[in-house]
Amino acid sequence: MNYRMIVYLTAQIIRAVGWLLLVPLIVAAVFAERASFFAFLATAVGMILLGTLFTLKKPANKAVYTREGMAVVACAWIAVSVLGALPYVFSGDIPSLADAIFETASGLTTTGSTILNDIEGMSKACLFWRAFTHFIGGMGVLIFMLAILPQADTRTMHLVRAESAGPTAGKLVAKMSISVRILYGIYITLTMAEMLFLLFGGMPFFDAITTAFATAGTGGFSVKAGSIADYNSAYVDFIVTLFMGLFSVNFTLYYLLLSKKFMQVFKNEELRTFLGICAVSILLITGNIVPIYGSILKALRYAGFQVLTIISTAGFGTADYTEWPAFSQMILLSLMFVGGCAGSTGGGLKVMRIIVLFKSAVREVKRTLCPRAVVTVKCDGRALDKEMVRGVCNYFVVFMLLLAGSALLLSLDGHDVPTTVSAVITCMNNVGPGLNEVGPSGNFAGFSAWAKLLLSVDMLLGRLEIYPLLVLFTVRKK
């Protein structure tokens, strides 16, 4: 492996995030928060210096292949999760380092699980930084770097593939730098649109921008203790629901819309499946919870929000679904695995993988019944690449094994089974809330320090789709 290039690229990302820290620094200055101002200043300067130090000399061998790409992504995310936690510690808002790392990892991986008991007691700058990590992590730090840096190497595909979500990664246009700029353009435009809609609904500016950031990354950190429920507005619920849906759609489809290829969007199987799953879940849950709320419209509003918040893996809350019937809770728990579409900012397994898994399961059943039958797995009218199908099945197996392993380890921390299992599920799928203690009205503060670090690793595993982190543990080969 090309270690020097890994260090070089990681350092570049650290430097880039260092510059991004200036945004919460400005927020601290605006709100005249002395402690957090110096905390962000110190961290920003430190990260920029560290990054600059290791990027002074460009490695002679600039080759980056699959393994290097994965290693860079893994190193960068771990480094940024740890370094990005420092402002919380320095400012005294979150004194424990393990807590701060959990919070940052949760932010960057757009999980949205929190350890904070008193959210409103935090400094504004730290609240902003929490939301901003969602925004950065949603599309990816490395992709951000590719968008702003002049194109140097031609093998950036390996980096992008390691960071982007879903079984396949493609480009919108021939040039990688242009592709990622278009993606970021769509991302920023949608975020701005949501912010304007929220402002229009009477939300304060600070809340609107942080909520928009948190929705964009499908993260779920809110600046209110009661999350979106605190605004107590059907309009806000509707806007957030809508945008959670929009951010869970493959961004390529927006580009197709822009280039006026409406039929391709309309016929997209993943989008149709995603909408179908949402519609069926909302209907089932609405029917199930009508007795609690008394009116169909109200039930629809809460069911819609909860389904979208879970399937998009945002994890906001307007209702405590742990008080709902077990049927609704089971649907939501299953939706955690589904997640958004490939190429969106949503977490989870991705709808595309679910489609492939389902279809290959059907194929296996058919082949068991009729062993000589030749059945191809098709999607969007084309036979899927065998390698891709195999990769998806393999990913699912590894994912479930790690999930079971993590749950087993976490059970040592002494919480009840639903809490333990749902905590791991929600973290690995980057959703946010789980069941019981970690439900929408609870938080992760009850776990011990090592358990929080374990869950932080789970979140990174889920966001980076496992393999990049595994590369770090592979045997060193010449």
Add this chain to the structure above:
Amino acid sequence: MNILIVGCGKAGTILAETLCKEGHDITVMDTNADVVRSLVDNNDVQGVVGNALIIRDLQEAGVDQANILIAMTDSDETNILCCLMARKNKAKHSIARVRNPQYSEQMVFMREELGISMMINPEFQTANDIARMLRYPNAIHVETFAKGRMDLAEMKVTAGGVLDGLALSSLSTRLKLHLLVCAVKRGQDITIPDGSFVLQDGDNIYITAAHGDLSRFYKAVGDHKARVRSCIIVGGGKIGYYLVRQLLELGFQVKIIEQDLARCEQLSEWFPKATVIHDDGTDQNVLEEEGLAKADACIMLTGIDEENIILSLYAKTIGVEKIVTKINRTSLLSISDSVGLENIVSPKKTTAELILQYVRAKQNSVNSNIITLYRLVEDKLEAIEFIVRGDAKFVGKPLKELHVNSGFLIAGIIRGNKRIIPSGEDVLKVNDSVVVVTTNRKITSLDEMFAQ
């Protein structure tokens, strides 16, 4: 420019890599997912797995946005059909690799009626390259441009030779020849010389001249390698076929050694003037018996790169003057250099270079009255082709009366099918193609090269 390359074999890959490095937006397309993936992984290009003869796949690859479509699949028919489909789908230009000579002979029809901009026959082009090497055995290198109508021959000035210390103005009178030194490379610098320029030892000069004059020039200059008269070709495949045809037209004695009897019979039927030998050309005894040592040149064209290299080395040891080696695998090209083989041809590379030249020309001729532009001599020298328009001030005046700015040189005038190496007496006429050689990158019209 937006370029869509269909077919990612060796030549397609070389093309994609090179065009990508020049900053074009490349989309590659192949039915084989593995080759597409490896290309996309290693280059900043977009990949589409699909069949280029299916409209839906073509559209997915963005054919309507493409400035140029290049069809490089194995099959001539696929390439031609693909170009037609691309044209109907609004691709601006299309290039097809077409190997069947009977197809390429219909080039005019294909271009005028079907809208295919260019057809490339790699074997034919390679044969052209080889023929040029044999025609000018002294030249280090010969570049062709202006659609093959102009040659630029490179040669070295040696100490104590006729050229050493000679001013260019006295060149023609001294040698009584009509030729033009277009550029001189001294060290790393390229200069467009004027009459007062004095040549010295170590200069590389680039000359255009009429064919006959160029060989006479070599003779006059002294260190003349005897003109190639007889040559032995090992391997009678497609390149062999084209080459024999050209060499016979040039009046060479051609002996061709081919292993396959049926092919031999065909060759002897087509080329009664050539001596066709049916035997194993890689056998040294055979080569010796057929008089390899006495041949002026030998061309190794077997299907196996390694054989070609070994045979060339053998020919070198027994002292054949001009040895041409065909090498297909790009990875072997660097090795051949180190073992001292000078004249290497590679059909894939030739194809890629020709297309590159076309793409560059297209890119530069957008929004100016430049017809085509060629980069020569490691991209340091440009040859630009203009058409003389009716309202130009310089029409009809002898060149010696026009004051040409320094750094520019009229290297040739093409009037109909006639090629003129200009002297002071020549005049420019309306609709002439004028080839200007320059190191100045910014020229956009012919007027700019004449002082007011």
